[in-house]
Amino acid sequence: MVKIAPSILSADFARLLEDVRRVEEAGADYLHIDVMDGHFVPNITIGPAVVAALRPHSRLVFDVHLMIEEPDRYIDPFIQAGADLITVHAETCRHLHRTLNCIREKGGRAGVALNPATGPEVLQYLPGLFDLVLVMTVNPGFGGQAFIPQTLPKIKDLQRMIGEMGGNVEIEVDGGIGPSTVPLVVQAGAGVLVAGSAIFNAPDPATAIREIREAAQRG
């Protein structure tokens, strides 16, 4: 059974809590929270204050995706705000091993995100240190971009690598995920599906989530 993680980047920020409640009631598993700094990616979004404001109103797993330079500086603020899972980009971490340990020491689950051009080998010597790999299926920064099919072999390679490492690691995909791409990523090995525009831009987010689950079963 796949997990669905609606990305609030595509929510209506003027009605954020309403949108979060809607996807929670519709059976979402994670709430994907995109944090962007205008440096690592050309967009600026959400900080710990927004996470803290939402936390008392939701029981969803808060899946915080840090698309920021120097992510170590913000691990503690986001954990304090209520993040359950913190994902950092391998491309932004000089000492990825240290950063992953730091997330876990502070009480979070640790994830590593890989840009489309980054290979899975950065994870090879870190078995047991991460709980999730986030395969970016678009270049990070904006919602509504087209899925990059060249990322599919990487999902397969990661699934094999993670199987060899042992342990319980989720493969999450993010970018251009919707009913037409879900069967491809699920077949390749993805278990957590982030979707922004496919859910929040749909006339009814609950129907959109159901359609994504049905597409996953086809995969």
Ligand SMILES: O=C(CO)[C@@H](O)[C@H](O)COP(=O)(O)O
């Ligand atoms: O991290 C990002 C974009 O950088 C994503 O989480 C987007 O929010 C996905 O949006 P869609 O491609 O699903 O519209």
